[in-house]
Amino acid sequence: GAGVSQSPSNKVTEKGKDVELRCDPISGHTALYWYRQRLGQGLEFLIYFQGNSAPDKSGLPSDRFSAERTGGSVSTLTIQRTQQEDSAVYLCASSSTGLLPQHFGDGTRLSIL
Amino acid sequence: GIQVEQSPPDLILQEGANSTLRCNFSDSVNNLQWFHQNPWGQLINLFYIPSGTKQNGRLSATTVATERYSSLYISSSQTTDSGVYFCAVEQGYGQNFVFGPGTRLSVLP
Numbered sequence: 527g528a529g530v531s532q533s534p535s536n537k538v539t540e541k542g543k544d545v546e547l548r549c550d551p552i553s554g555h556t557a558l559y560w561y562r563q564r565l566g567q568g569l570e571f572l573i574y575f576q577g578n579s580a581p582d583k584s585g586l587p588s589d590r591f592s593a594e595r596t597g598g599s600v601s602t603l604t605i606q607r608t609q610q611e612d613s614a615v616y617l618c619a620s621s622s623t624g625l626l627p628q629h630f631g632d633g634t635r636l637s638i639l
Numbered sequence: 640g641i642q643v644e645q646s647p648p649d650l651i652l653q654e655g656a657n658s659t660l661r662c663n664f665s666d667s668v669n670n671l672q673w674f675h676q677n678p679w680g681q682l683i684n685l686f687y688i689p690s691g692t693k694q695n696g697r698l699s700a701t702t703v704a705t706e707r708y709s710s711l712y713i714s715s716s717q718t719t720d721s722g723v724y725f726c727a728v729e730q731g732y733g734q735n736f737v738f739g740p741g742t743r744l745s746v747l748p
Contacts, residue, residue, distance in 0.1 A: 628672070633682075
Protein backbone atom coordinates (compact mmCIF):
# COMPACT_ATOMS: atom_id res chain seq x y z
CA GLY A 527 0.00 0.00 0.00
CA ALA A 528 0.91 3.65 -0.04
CA GLY A 529 1.79 3.77 3.64
CA VAL A 530 2.02 1.72 6.80
CA SER A 531 -1.45 0.67 7.90
CA GLN A 532 -2.35 -0.24 11.47
CA SER A 533 -5.55 -1.64 12.88
CA PRO A 534 -7.55 -1.11 14.90
CA SER A 535 -6.95 2.61 15.31
CA ASN A 536 -8.46 2.46 18.78
CA LYS A 537 -9.01 -0.44 21.15
CA VAL A 538 -10.64 -0.36 24.56
CA THR A 539 -10.63 -3.58 26.55
CA GLU A 540 -10.92 -4.86 30.08
CA LYS A 541 -7.95 -5.79 32.18
CA GLY A 542 -7.04 -9.44 31.75
CA LYS A 543 -8.23 -9.75 28.16
CA ASP A 544 -5.93 -10.55 25.26
CA VAL A 545 -5.51 -8.07 22.40
CA GLU A 546 -4.07 -8.37 18.94
CA LEU A 547 -2.73 -5.41 17.01
CA ARG A 548 -2.06 -5.53 13.31
CA CYS A 549 0.48 -3.80 11.10
CA ASP A 550 0.55 -3.86 7.33
CA PRO A 551 3.86 -2.37 6.17
CA ILE A 552 4.69 -0.60 2.95
CA SER A 553 4.83 -3.14 0.14
CA GLY A 554 8.36 -4.43 -0.36
CA HIS A 555 9.70 -3.22 2.98
CA THR A 556 11.64 -6.03 4.61
CA ALA A 557 12.13 -4.44 8.00
CA LEU A 558 9.30 -3.87 10.45
CA TYR A 559 9.38 -2.30 13.90
CA TRP A 560 6.99 -2.06 16.80
CA TYR A 561 7.15 0.79 19.31
CA ARG A 562 5.11 1.84 22.29
CA GLN A 563 4.41 5.36 23.48
CA ARG A 564 2.86 5.88 26.85
CA LEU A 565 1.05 9.12 27.50
CA GLY A 566 3.49 12.00 27.83
CA GLN A 567 6.54 9.81 27.28
CA GLY A 568 8.97 9.14 24.47
CA LEU A 569 8.91 6.22 22.12
CA GLU A 570 9.96 2.82 23.43
CA PHE A 571 11.34 0.19 21.07
CA LEU A 572 9.62 -3.21 21.36
CA ILE A 573 10.74 -5.53 18.55
CA TYR A 574 12.29 -5.56 15.11
CA PHE A 575 11.63 -7.97 12.22
CA GLN A 576 13.86 -8.55 9.24
CA GLY A 577 11.68 -10.58 6.93
CA ASN A 578 9.87 -13.06 9.14
CA SER A 579 12.54 -13.35 11.78
CA ALA A 580 12.99 -11.17 14.83
CA PRO A 581 16.71 -10.77 15.58
CA ASP A 582 15.99 -8.39 18.41
CA LYS A 583 13.20 -9.02 20.91
CA SER A 584 14.94 -7.28 23.75
CA GLY A 585 12.42 -4.49 23.93
CA LEU A 586 9.40 -6.65 24.70
CA PRO A 587 8.49 -5.64 28.25
CA SER A 588 7.28 -9.03 29.49
CA ASP A 589 6.39 -12.53 28.39
CA ARG A 590 2.80 -11.37 27.96
CA PHE A 591 3.96 -9.64 24.79
CA SER A 592 4.63 -11.53 21.58
CA ALA A 593 4.82 -10.67 17.92
CA GLU A 594 4.95 -12.50 14.67
CA ARG A 595 5.29 -11.71 11.03
CA THR A 596 4.24 -13.98 8.22
CA GLY A 597 5.01 -13.87 4.53
CA GLY A 598 7.43 -11.04 5.12
CA SER A 599 4.51 -8.67 5.28
CA VAL A 600 1.78 -8.30 7.90
CA SER A 601 2.77 -8.39 11.55
CA THR A 602 0.67 -8.87 14.65
CA LEU A 603 1.56 -7.79 18.17
CA THR A 604 -0.29 -9.78 20.82
CA ILE A 605 -0.64 -8.77 24.43
CA GLN A 606 -2.00 -11.44 26.75
CA ARG A 607 -3.70 -10.82 30.07
CA THR A 608 -3.59 -7.06 29.56
CA GLN A 609 -2.75 -4.78 32.46
CA GLN A 610 -3.53 -1.12 32.91
CA GLU A 611 0.13 -0.22 32.37
CA ASP A 612 -0.20 -1.61 28.85
CA SER A 613 -2.33 1.41 27.93
CA ALA A 614 -0.40 3.29 25.27
CA VAL A 615 -0.21 4.04 21.60
CA TYR A 616 1.44 1.18 19.73
CA LEU A 617 3.26 2.30 16.61
CA CYS A 618 4.49 0.22 13.74
CA ALA A 619 7.12 1.31 11.25
CA SER A 620 8.72 -0.24 8.21
CA SER A 621 11.80 0.41 6.15
CA SER A 622 13.09 -0.93 2.89
CA THR A 623 16.45 -2.30 3.94
CA GLY A 624 16.47 -2.57 7.72
CA LEU A 625 18.22 0.75 7.86
CA LEU A 626 16.70 4.14 8.33
CA PRO A 627 14.58 5.98 7.41
CA GLN A 628 11.50 4.36 8.83
CA HIS A 629 7.96 5.07 7.82
CA PHE A 630 5.39 5.04 10.57
CA GLY A 631 1.75 4.11 10.74
CA ASP A 632 -0.78 6.18 12.63
CA GLY A 633 -0.72 3.81 15.59
CA THR A 634 -3.23 1.87 17.66
CA ARG A 635 -4.41 3.61 20.81
CA LEU A 636 -4.91 0.90 23.42
CA SER A 637 -6.84 1.63 26.59
CA ILE A 638 -7.09 -0.95 29.35
CA LEU A 639 -9.94 -0.38 31.76
CA GLY B 640 23.16 1.31 27.39
CA ILE B 641 23.39 4.43 25.32
CA GLN B 642 21.74 7.55 26.72
CA VAL B 643 20.01 10.13 24.55
CA GLU B 644 19.25 13.60 25.79
CA GLN B 645 17.31 16.33 24.06
CA SER B 646 17.14 19.99 24.81
CA PRO B 647 15.23 22.06 25.49
CA PRO B 648 12.40 19.90 26.82
CA ASP B 649 9.86 22.57 25.96
CA LEU B 650 10.01 25.50 23.59
CA ILE B 651 7.46 28.20 22.82
CA LEU B 652 7.99 30.35 19.75
CA GLN B 653 6.19 33.14 17.99
CA GLU B 654 5.38 32.35 14.39
CA GLY B 655 8.25 33.35 12.15
CA ALA B 656 10.96 32.78 14.74
CA ASN B 657 13.91 30.42 14.28
CA SER B 658 14.96 27.68 16.69
CA THR B 659 17.58 25.01 17.23
CA LEU B 660 16.86 21.70 18.89
CA ARG B 661 19.68 19.61 20.24
CA CYS B 662 20.23 15.87 20.64
CA ASN B 663 23.19 14.54 22.62
CA PHE B 664 24.10 10.88 22.87
CA SER B 665 26.54 9.07 25.11
CA ASP B 666 28.20 6.64 22.71
CA SER B 667 29.02 6.22 19.05
CA VAL B 668 26.07 5.47 16.79
CA ASN B 669 25.57 4.10 13.32
CA ASN B 670 22.31 5.83 12.63
CA LEU B 671 20.41 8.86 13.78
CA GLN B 672 16.99 10.02 12.77
CA TRP B 673 14.81 13.03 13.60
CA PHE B 674 11.05 12.66 13.83
CA HIS B 675 8.20 15.10 14.23
CA GLN B 676 5.13 13.93 16.09
CA ASN B 677 2.27 16.24 15.30
CA PRO B 678 -0.42 17.10 17.85
CA TRP B 679 -2.52 14.23 16.48
CA GLY B 680 0.20 11.73 17.36
CA GLN B 681 1.39 10.90 13.89
CA LEU B 682 5.12 10.41 13.46
CA ILE B 683 6.81 11.89 10.46
CA ASN B 684 10.36 11.21 9.37
CA LEU B 685 12.32 14.42 9.06
CA PHE B 686 15.89 13.36 8.50
CA TYR B 687 18.04 10.28 8.43
CA ILE B 688 21.36 11.83 9.32
CA PRO B 689 24.12 9.69 10.86
CA SER B 690 26.60 12.42 9.94
CA GLY B 691 26.86 15.64 8.00
CA THR B 692 24.23 18.22 7.15
CA LYS B 693 20.97 17.94 5.29
CA GLN B 694 18.34 20.49 4.40
CA ASN B 695 14.69 20.13 3.53
CA GLY B 696 12.84 23.38 3.04
CA ARG B 697 12.78 25.34 6.29
CA LEU B 698 14.37 22.48 8.20
CA SER B 699 17.97 21.48 8.36
CA ALA B 700 19.89 19.01 10.50
CA THR B 701 23.52 18.51 11.34
CA THR B 702 25.12 15.55 13.06
CA VAL B 703 28.67 15.67 14.37
CA ALA B 704 29.25 12.04 15.20
CA THR B 705 32.69 12.60 16.72
CA GLU B 706 31.19 15.04 19.22
CA ARG B 707 28.09 12.91 19.75
CA TYR B 708 25.42 15.44 19.00
CA SER B 709 22.90 16.38 16.38
CA SER B 710 21.01 19.62 15.88
CA LEU B 711 17.73 20.31 14.16
CA TYR B 712 17.24 23.87 12.93
CA ILE B 713 13.80 25.24 12.15
CA SER B 714 13.63 28.56 10.36
CA SER B 715 10.62 30.84 9.96
CA SER B 716 8.54 28.61 12.19
CA GLN B 717 4.86 28.02 11.45
CA THR B 718 2.01 26.88 13.68
CA THR B 719 2.03 23.55 11.84
CA ASP B 720 5.53 22.95 13.20
CA SER B 721 4.03 22.47 16.65
CA GLY B 722 4.41 19.03 18.18
CA VAL B 723 7.13 16.91 19.69
CA TYR B 724 10.46 16.41 18.01
CA PHE B 725 12.31 13.19 18.73
CA CYS B 726 15.76 12.08 17.83
CA ALA B 727 16.48 8.36 17.74
CA VAL B 728 19.85 6.66 17.59
CA GLU B 729 20.91 3.17 16.70
CA GLN B 730 24.23 1.51 17.48
CA GLY B 731 23.78 -1.63 15.42
CA TYR B 732 21.91 -2.05 12.19
CA GLY B 733 18.16 -2.40 12.46
CA GLN B 734 18.56 -3.23 16.11
CA ASN B 735 17.57 -1.56 19.29
CA PHE B 736 16.69 2.05 18.65
CA VAL B 737 16.90 4.43 21.53
CA PHE B 738 14.75 7.51 21.44
CA GLY B 739 15.33 10.74 23.24
CA PRO B 740 12.60 12.16 25.48
CA GLY B 741 11.64 14.72 22.86
CA THR B 742 11.35 18.49 22.64
CA ARG B 743 7.80 19.82 22.78
CA LEU B 744 7.49 22.80 20.45
CA SER B 745 4.56 25.20 20.46
CA VAL B 746 4.43 27.83 17.75
CA LEU B 747 2.01 30.62 18.50
CA PRO B 748 0.24 32.62 15.78
